[in-house]
Amino acid sequence: MRLSLLIGTTPGNDVNLGTEKIAGYRNFTNKLWNISRFMLMTIEKPDANIERPKAKTLADEWILEWLDATVYDVNSGLDGFNLSYAGESLRDFTWNELADWYLEIAKIEGGKEKMLNYILNTILKLWHPFMPFVTEQIWNEVYGSDNVLMVEKYPESFVNHGMLRGNCILFEEVIKTIITAIRSLRADNKIEPAKKINVEISAGDQTELLEENREIIEGLARLESLAIAPKINKPANFVGMVVGPCEVFVDLAGVIDVAKxxxxxxxxxxxxxxxxxxxxxxxxNTEFVQNAPPAVVEKEYIKLADAKAKIALLRG
Known part of the structure; x- marks a missing residue:
């Protein structure tokens, strides 16, 4: 109920409160509990005073920077009495970045005990003002009854912005986007999620980055095989998708009806x-080009270039 009243509201407007919204945040509370249970199974020796660990992989850098940005956003929201903004930022990180991505990556890469301990420690502190009873109970389960979450120092951001920067943008815009594209091609072609498939990626200047994160791509996209090279022409019986500077090809042989x-x-x-x-x-139309704002005209040229690139890929 508390989350339903705090998140998704606009100052000065009536609160749109209904059973669906309350049920949604009940489900989120269960999600946080399950996240904590999984992380606790991975953390051999929970440490309530854990310090920020060093990132070992690009995925670690990415999640730590996301966490820093979230801490900044939450504190900014609380300082400005914008509780809805603070809660939305924290919910999005917890569900979309941590649960949907990093925990799955942790299962693949392994060796994440300190990272998971630190992240769980931080998000429980961040969530405490919003859901004090649940977070206090989880804290007690993780760190023991001698530790009280209510008296812990609230997290402070290591950054002065709420954005991703540097290599973390590459992980966000290349690795995650390619995995999402493969999943999309699966769905578009009615390939069962559990079925492992063959994928080839024409990676251009992102070849090294993709090779370094091969294990993550293979695991999260459920691949039987993955070929990565600077330039790959579209093979027969493969479908493709342009993903930034890369082209992703999924093998359909034996998976779908090729004629259809x-x-x-x-x-x-x-x-x-x-x-x-x-x-x-x-x-x-010269009248359109001369009278429309330059930004609008440029946008139309970009649309045209993108459409032609898609046609070329589909014909490939």
Missing amino acids: EKARLEAEIKALEGYTAGLEAKLA
């Missing part, structure tokens, strides 16, 4: 060709 997939691709190409024809006609 070919018909679907031809229909998609036809639709894209109609779309590009409309954009080209729009950009050929």
